[in-house]
Amino acid sequence: MNVISFKEAKCRNCYKCVRTCEVKAITVKHEQAQIMNDKCILCGHCLEACPQNAKYFVSDLDKVKGYIRDGHEVIVSLAPAYLGVLKYKTPGQVVTALLKLGFSSVRETAEGAAFVTAEYNKLLAEGRMENIITTCCPSVNDLIEIYYPSLTKYMAPVDSPMIAHGKLIRQTINPDAKIVFLGPCIAKKREAESDARTSGFIDAVINFTEFEEWLLEENIRIDTLPDSSFENPDPKVNRLYPISSGVLSSVVASLEEPGPYRKFYVHGIKNCIDLFESMERNEVSGSFIEADICSGGCIKGSALNREFISRFKVKLDMEEAIPKVAQKDESFYERAKDISFHRVFFDRSPKDPMPTDKEIAAILQKIGKVTVEDELNCGACGYRSCREKAIAVYQGKAELTMCIPYMHEKAQSMANVVLDTTPNILIIADTDMRIVEFNTAAEKYFHITRAKALDMYLYELLDSTDFEEVVSTKTSVFGKKVAIKDLGNTVLQTIVYIPKLKGVLGVLQDITIEEEKNQMAYKVKMDTIEMAQKVIDKQMMVAQQIAGLLGETTAETKVTLTKLRDTILYDGMDVPDNSRRNP
Template sequence: MGQLIVTDKDKCNLSYTCVRVCPAKAIKIADKYAQILPDRCIGCGQCVTMCAQQAIQYRSDIEIVKSLIGQNDKVAAICDPAISGEFTDVADYRKFVAMIREIGFDIVTEMSFAVDLVAYKYKDLVDSFQGKHYITTKCPPVVSYIEKQEPELVENLAPIVPPYIAMAKIIHKRYGDDVKIVYLTACTAAKDEKKQFYHTDGHIDGVLTFVELRQLFAQKGITEKTVEFSEFDPPLGRKGGLFPISHGLFQAVDINQGLLEGDIIITEGRTNFLQSIKEFKQENQLNQHLDLFYCKGCIQGPGTSQGGKKFTRRSQVIKYVNKRMKAIDAYQWRLDIEEFKTLDLNRNFKSKDIRLPIPSKEQIDAVLADMGKSKQEDQLGCGACGYPSCREFAVAHLQGLTDYEQCYTFSIKKLRSYVNKVNASNEKYRKTQEALVISEEKARVEEKLAREAAETTTAMLNKLRAGVVIVDEGLNVIEANERFVEMIGDDAREIAEVVPGLKGAELKSLVDFHKVFASVLQSGQDVLERDVEFANSIINVSVFTIKRHEIVGGIIRDLITPEVRKEEVIKRARDVIKENLETVQQIAFLLGESASKTEKTLNSIIEAQQLGEKHGSGK
């Protein structure tokens, strides 16, 4: 069947966004791309939705569904109620029901009836409270996370099947056990969770996300204009249609949780989910049941179309349920509830503890020291690596999930070490300068070589994906790469067309964070990893000394869409220094002095030498 979520290494640009959003440490950076660790993955799909390069994808069941439809057995579709929020472009729900039938499904049902049935089970659990608090198990990523990452809470998982499995049980009871079932949903984790029910009366044969469903419509040329109205097959649900919205499950049985009398905490979204679990397992912190969605409700699940508006989808679901409530036969609904309330909706859970060992403080401190982060103030973390703090990054490194190159500040410091070597070479250059002025011709040759080297460096800087700018003590630009010009806007581009590299331009007229450069020039103290707002974006600025109180360099990086490949920057710096140290020395000199200053200095040295010779001959 294959791994649920995989990465296309050719598309991965190592932005680390996936690492940042993964709650299960299920992503490892290796071989220069982000690798999904299937045993740790909980199938939440956040890495899929957050990857701007679309390098991460979930497993498709389209071919499985086509195969099922091509067989002789009847095939039923279970529609997650979130479908009304997904297909906001379809005027009437009866149209997308008909479109689903047109694919080849013999039976098209809605999960809302199963939600009604399951909600009564939860109501019984709450009403018969005997001191034990439960966590709802309607959301597959929530269950998977607790089994793998919080195994001590497995006993607190409500022993109730998710609604789509309950609906599968209903279909098998009413339409026959040989009916094949496909679940249409916003959830990617259900693709793997269904395997736990293979040998039960709730077995499901395939799971299609709404995105995959749209792909099937497109492949078969099905639109709302090509079909007539069609209704869902019974049994039909009532308020269970609110399931995709936070609090919708308990709304189905009219449990309205007020702030004073309520005993259920209802929340959604990755951050709230993790925080609620953290507090729930702390004794006497949360003495309430938890009703959780890992996503921001099913209406925002990873299997929905990108760019959907949460509150528009929410209002569509509510509008749909209101419309359905007016049309549904309440008497028939009660008969259906009576018919199916004896179904076994219980389930069991087991610990799958895959927590990684926590390194000792000594081990963590050793890694931080290797990274040059021994001081507490250096361990706050910029978040660019995907981890919230340097200490957590060090833990992940010891657990085999990261390498040092993933740390942006480590790479910057490594780059700075090369710059320091260039600065150190200035002293050696000054000692050899007398040899360069033996003849004016030789000086011209050396100047020409230096100019060529400077052009090479400019070309190299323009290859970098981070903005680079070097300024003198008056905040006048000595050198800037093309990425820096692009980042600061149209005015800079116009200047660069006239003056390449913005040479001589005033930094304070170009950017509003010039004070960072002024501060480093004045204090001589580097400023690293400072986040500032600029042009409706958040950028990360590192300013370091090239020549104390005279020249500083800045590296500017867009934190929202990280693009810099640090390996390439380090490799280029290493290659330039190793292959042509003399050229680097000249470049450092050229960065510190303009061409006119160079000529003036050389002439003054020649005159001083000639004057010394006259005095020497006088003796």
């Protein structure tokens, strides 16, 4: 399932999310970033890093509202991070606010944390594990299972406080209730709903940001409400779980004796990665380690606006307010005697194909990296080295075009080729008509160097009226025939307004030779027409003369032939008088 999604229309090839992602769980396809769910540990850093807000958290809030609207018994498990995140006068006001929203009852997740602490104490007492890494943070669990699977043998085989609390509520209160976790973490959503080992105990996950937005919708102010009580027994020191060293504090407070394990905590993804790499080198042994992906612990959780939360102040305030006293009441733990909080962890590392050195070299060559010196390893694409990025390309996680220096060089090279080789005159001028670009064809045409032209104004070379009009109206002009009087030439002029430059691009096509050819062709045509007209006139005159001569000759011939006919017809007879007959 998707916990983080992308708005594709807003993704703009910045690769900031790839650079931010320490585990490179973001792939880029067709110039769009996408989360690889099987590799993502849901640290939430890409949500913060994206300058376009193209990524968003997939919310369960509507589902929760639906549970309440449909009349279900909805029990909220409230993460102890609320103590340092929400604005209230007394904790009981938070309980009242949740009840006003429609929740049936409010219980602290720290209640479940107490059972997790008890399980950790058992592991410490047994002493069978070489190292013990806490498994409260689902992002840490994912990081180890996916990227450091050799360390799964050190993961405490214990549920997280959220899952432990869900099991407790199901078993001891109502198996059919809808249980909602309210906390600071986006990774809890996948742990609750998508992991077959832990699903079924928590029905929905919402975060404190969503909770505060919901309160605004309902016009509820926490700090104006009366107090209400939590329905769980006091979990005591286990409320410290969300701060750095909070798990250690809970464990140490519950121990009868210190034990052989060295105890320390590590927070922040980079620190966790450093530790796990060190553990893979067998440099750490005999240690109980509290690990958390978020720097400062859950009070700086991935679903919070971390900018306005001081982890140092919250840590000091919570440690001062919460006594480091363990919950040792046997009746507290007796409720869960039939519940197993055991969890199994295993290797979930992806089996991506690896290219050979030859295949890597072939990919690098495609982006102009032929020698080792060509491999800048600038990290602009998000990968630590050019080779690492080439491997990602081979595995289908990245695209060749993600190499920003190569694409910049290619774009500049192509632009320079166009500027240098086009036969057309290209001139770019700013709004003051100062020349800012002048190509090779323009140098030849105006007989000045580019360097000199860049110190000139356009009107020093030609009539800039049309250019100034385009700047004023922001309306381009296409294919206008213009005579350059100083040079005695004619050009076909196209002027385009460029908003980003707040200037104009002029493309001048020299058509002087074509114009001369056209004028010569026109003169030849007119001369031909004149000659043809003279021939026609002469032929008409001759035709008229011929017609006149033919008319006289025809009349004489008719008279002669008529007489000849009559002579033959009336041979020896009196010839009738034909003087009255029509000829």
